[in-house]
Amino acid sequence: MLSVSARPPRAFRILFQRWCSSVGLYSGSDCRQQGEGGDADPCSVVARLVLFHPGDPRDLCEALSPHLFFTADHHPYADLVDRVLKRLWNDAPRALLFFHALLCHPSYRPAASSFDYALDLAARLRDHHAVSRFLSLREKLHVMPTHRTFAILMERHAAAGKPDRAVRLFLSMHRHGCPQDLAAFNTLLDVLCKSRRVDKASRLFRALGGRFRPDVVTYNILADGWCKIKRAPRALEILNEMVTSGLEPTIATYNILLNGFFLGGQVKQAWEFFLQMKRRSKYGEEGCGCRPDVVSYTIMVHGLGLAGQITKARKVFGEMTGQGCLPSVATYNALIQVICKKDTVGNALSVLEEMVGRGYTPNCITYNLVIRGLCHAGAVDGAAGLLERMRREGCDPSVQTYNILIRHRCEAGEIDEGLRLLRGMAAGEEGGGCLPNVDTYNVLIRAMFVRKRAEDMLTAGHLLVEMVERGYVPRRFTFNRVLNGLLLTGHQALAREILRAQSDRGGRLPREIRLR
């Protein structure tokens, strides 16, 4: 079924269309009819149209107009545009094709939020030209960059290993008509902390803090940064510094610390800290901001459970209601996760039924946790049943749901079943559907090298092509492995095409492969 050896882009499209037709989804020019039939969600219709389009932005623009340009002033709803961009998130090149197609329309003026999505996508592809093109177009159309724009770009710089550029961007933002205020400063510190550069954030805080009058949020960001790199003692220092400077810690501050102790494996300290929070809020003066809230209890249940103290976790869970604090879905999720990990799936399922009985609506994460637990226990049928139930309850499976199921199928040697799931997710049976991400491809490609049939190499090759087409950069190891596999099984043509397709994508290829 996978014996296609045309040029990769086309090969991929053929492959993709075959998959879709095999699960009853219309492809190509049939999309529109499909959209006008049972499925009326314009977001899905447009997303499909974009996915199956040959790829010329002008043609696509024309094809889109009946679906998008239906307001009086011929502008698509910004909300719909944003939703489509989000739906196509895991296929960044296609998402940007969509954006380009819209720009072909003479009267289209993107909303700031749509520009932000497009910028994020281009930056994730490290397409610097596209980023600067979008920025200058934005200026030309008088769509001012917002705080969010700068947050996105700063985050991309930090993720690309260029934190200094994030700082410089912050220092330049007022020149682009965006106020350089405390909120923006806090965002910068958060971006640095979340990319584990807490020390840099601290130094910046010392250097520039005077200019922005740090608030509770500033200190919380820094404390959380230290906690995330397992240095709760430093976070405690931040807490003290905060009090010294006359700021009152909030419950968020205490929760950051509480979680920090668990992250650093200091279970005993976490427990002591929690007791202190309870004691002080009981006997302290009124309005004391350290009374444990639902987040504190969730952290306790999760932390104690992961440390193997299931009984204690259940006890804390059981006592919270009496303390006037009702569990949230997240609290149940924490409990379900730790019971899956340290106890049995059966008991986790009981908790699921219990929460439903009390009127809670499990979310996607809840189902994923239990499905993972069931897969791990080898109860495939149970997992499939939960997938059914999840759909029935109107909770669309996420990429993670599919990744769990696919990984499990592959580990059980049922690779074809894994591939079938991949097709199913793209088609999105009923409801939204979601596109595979890097993990999906990596799991499946790896599985091909476990079975190692000749045709598996070809499948791996096609998966790699598809992955690259969708803007992902495979690891060098994966790349070499697939190429070697193709060469050894006599698929020189596809190997060559993969090399060509990759270098077309702008030289983001590992070096020794590019020299050819």
Next chain:
DNA sequence: ATAGGGTTAG
């Protein structure tokens, strides 16, 4: 999208 709690596995 200015801060805190649930999905990952070697």
